[in-house]
Amino acid sequence: MNTPSPAHAEPPRPGEQPPPGGADPRPVTVIGLGLMGSALASAFLRAGHPTTVWNRSPQKADPLVASGAVRAASVADAVAAAPLVVVCVTRHDAVVDVLDAGRTALPGRVLVNLTSGSSREARALADRVAALGAHCLDGAILTTPDAIGAPDATVLYGGPDAVFRAHAPTLAALGGGVTFLGADPGIPSLYEVALLDIMWTSLTGVLHAMALVGTEGIAATEFAPFAAMLYSGVGSFVPRYARQIADGAYPADDSTLHTHLAGIRHLTEESGDRAVEARLPLYIQGLMERAVARGQGGDSFARLVEQFAPPAQGAASAATSAPRSASA
Missing domain, CATH: 1.10.1040.10 (N-(1-d-carboxylethyl)-l-norvaline Dehydrogenase; domain 2)
Incomplete structure (x- = not known):
């Protein structure tokens, strides 16, 4: 994982925009391919990021694979495919199922949870991810699937400052309004x-x-x-x-x-x-x-x-x- 330590990365202030994306798009994994998850994966693909996808119903990945995504055979394979793993599923307990299925591949990676839930659930998830040897950013999407990737699409994030800073250029593919709300992962929810x-x-x-x-x-x-x-x-x-x-x-x-x-x-x-x-x-x-x-x-x-x-x-x-x- 190419995450700088806090000593080498100036933390973002709450509410600030991420830096612009770099010229070398990093790989990303998207788990959960409902309307929103598919929109997230499509946005990463349009921005040039090598994108691996996984969904419980494999056929939902077909349009994305046709657009250049790689279909993972399992959750563990999906997690292992990229340093940044974005999860957007229907319920918060399904995120826990994802963690359990991919726990062997999770250490050293960053999990970005964009599944709706409560602040209590977000904080508990961050603790669980940390116990598995990974970092967690929790986010809230403030737009509809059709607007993902647009300049005015807003996604809120909370979690470790340096982790957000390191991956903000990748997350910027989801829209212009990538907003950091501070170190508490429960605040976006x-x-x-x-x-x-x-x-x-x-x-x-x-x-x-x-x-x-x-x-x-x-x-x-x-x-x-x-x-x-x-x-x-x-x-x-x-x-x-x-x-x-x-x-x-x-x-x-x-x-x-x-x-x-x-x-x-x-x-x-x-x-x-x-x-x-x-x-x-x-x-x-x-x-x-x-x-x-x-x-x-x-x-x-x-x-x-x-x-x-x-x-x-x-x-x-x-x-x-x-x-x-x-x-x-």
Whole structure:
């Protein structure tokens, strides 16, 4: 494994871009050839990296082999074929199965786990890999398979600084947004589930809104441009509220919780009148009512973060994560 020691490699700072790829593409192995795994292998091939592939169902490798990949006969052969082994399978326990099957070939190599999971699972995996004599980078893919390799495709990584530095040129084949979040292998998984939290909760709001206007026969396609217009403005609140949470101060420079509470009561009333499921807005209304009852009605909407985490924990978390939040 051509991994420099920390003494010879300046570690990357959290959130920074990797250096550009070199002229001598290194070999890489990809294990797991679902939609995402196949996209990863294809990106390595396009970038000129000798690529070995393995999948439990061997026929899934056929298109990649036709494009120049080498099909490994076993997991152990796949691991032995390259210093960098990328695993992208359906479940985290399947990664453990891969480790068990390839453990004899793993010492001295780098395992890059791009399988979704929790931060606890990522940290446990890194410990397990280290016990087998290898290094582990854990990552989170923030794009769809069709966008892998594109300049704006973002993949987050955590793990040993020098290991990331050594293999960043190879990993850059997956997209321009290769972002290092620091030495803790659990942080990329935490980012992933937190970002999915934003996606699911915000899109649920969109669906609720479309159901609401649909009671008047308004087509979702007719309402969609207005929803998209709102989305373009909502993003501007994110850095402002993040700063307030980090500071532990919530000036209502846009609107007070009193005003928000009056507005959401209109929403829950409208939903009830139209027999539209209202548990989501009622939940948010309850958060506001508790904050107002605590004497926080004059604060901004960001004060509601304390409904999810105690003030000290929320502020400390935001302050600690601020340097990590720089995105490629």
